[in-house]
Amino acid sequence: MDTGTHVVMGLALGGLATLDPVVANSTVTASSVMIATIVGSQAPDIDTVLKLRNNAVYIRNHRGVTHSIPAVLLWPLGIVAVIYPFFPEANLLHLWIWTFIAVFLHVFVDIFNAYGTQALRPFSSKWVALGVINTFDPFIFGIHILGLIAWAFGAHPGYTFLGIYAVLVAYYIVRFITQKAVLRAVKQLVPDATEIIIAPTMKFHQWRIAVMNKHQFFVGRSHNNKVTILDQFNRVAVPETPVIDAAKKDKNLSAFLSFSPVYRWEVDEYDDFYEVRFIDLRYRSNGHYPFVAVVQLDTDLNIKTSYTGWIFSEEKLRKKLDIIPN
Structure with missing residues (x-):
């Protein structure tokens, strides 16, 4: 997801943490958890600084080792080690738990983008990209903003964001169902396809499509599950020259x-x-x-x-x- 969405998700987790009795009953723990969830929701994207070197390094490494299984385990320890000395009266275990949830959720939601992550490292360097949610999704960002506004006007943050995340689970399920419908439409149009890539856009009913069969590439769009092929190219193997x-x-x-x-x-x-x-x-x-x-x-x-x-x-x-x- 984009940086803005990760920020509001970190704030939302800080609100959701108020359902934890240990957090709710300690102002110090609640404050430390809020800071930790915001930092934890951003930490895996620290590799964005690689873009300052050059695009090649960035493309090779972004969402790689910083989103791996070891990183998901190590980020919370590092974040807690920095934050806890400023809040020595905070509950250390619950501070770590909510920090871990923030880091894990960051990597987890990135899997649903078309870009994906190498979340299975070190066991596999394969990119895990489910391609059902755009990097910036207006609905996901917007519903978090509504939740934060409701919190600012006095709504209980825990129950507010619990309800919002229940809605988002349903939203993700609908996105999967929609993607499957587009996939069926593509297979009808190109029945001999050997590979089909369906990528989301910011518009709910529009998807980007790239298809390969043995002889051609097809590039298209889907709108309301209707697939239109926009370009076709002969598939020519890269020669060894x-x-x-x-x-x-x-x-x-x-x-x-x-x-x-x-x-x-x-x-x-x-x-x-x-x-x-x-x-x-x-x-x-x-x-x-x-x-x-x-x-x-x-x-x-x-x-x-x-x-x-x-x-x-x-x-x-x-x-x-x-x-x-x-």
Whole structure:
């Protein structure tokens, strides 16, 4: 989920914790738990700072080790170790319990996004991405804001958020049912599909679709369970050529390939350089595919410059290639 949603979820957990008699009967414990749930709901995303280095490092590592099983166990210990000295009269066990719940819930809800997490590390490096909830979901964020407003006007925070989370459980179930309906519609349209990726959008009834069969890629949208194919591409295996082999050694392209399961490729030859481009097909927006990896090589196949990330115009891409060092 996005940072804002994780923040309001941390506040909501602090309110929900008031149903715990130990928390409710101790102002010190309640205060420490509120701080801990806010921090715990953010802690796994500390790897966002990797974006300051470059997109390649960020793509490879975001939601990786910081969302792993060991991290889920270690984050609460670290957070409690920092907070407890400021609240020595707080109940240590219940402070840890609610901190653990905050960290676990952060990782758990991220699994439902299309991006997913490597939540099964160290047992598996597979990305777990159920693709039923958008990274920012207006309903989930909005219902938390309503709960916080109700709390501010005197509603009991514990019962308020208990009711809200009951609604959200039902909401998640509905999202799964809707996704299954879209999946059935895609299978009817492309019966020989070998892989189907259905990704949510911010709009409840709209989904992004990327489909593969043995010979083609299909990119489309679903609106109210009606699937429309917007683009089709012949599926051409990436050849083993000197140019592409050299480009694959680039850190940006390597990161892209580790992240993207559905893409097409292009190689252009100019007077004094080659350009290799890989294009992720999952994120079509207004006829454009903004998530790409581009590598430029000289005629001796030395990498001159490269970039991976979100680009919404060719002009901006050219600027990135001019200023981003390899």
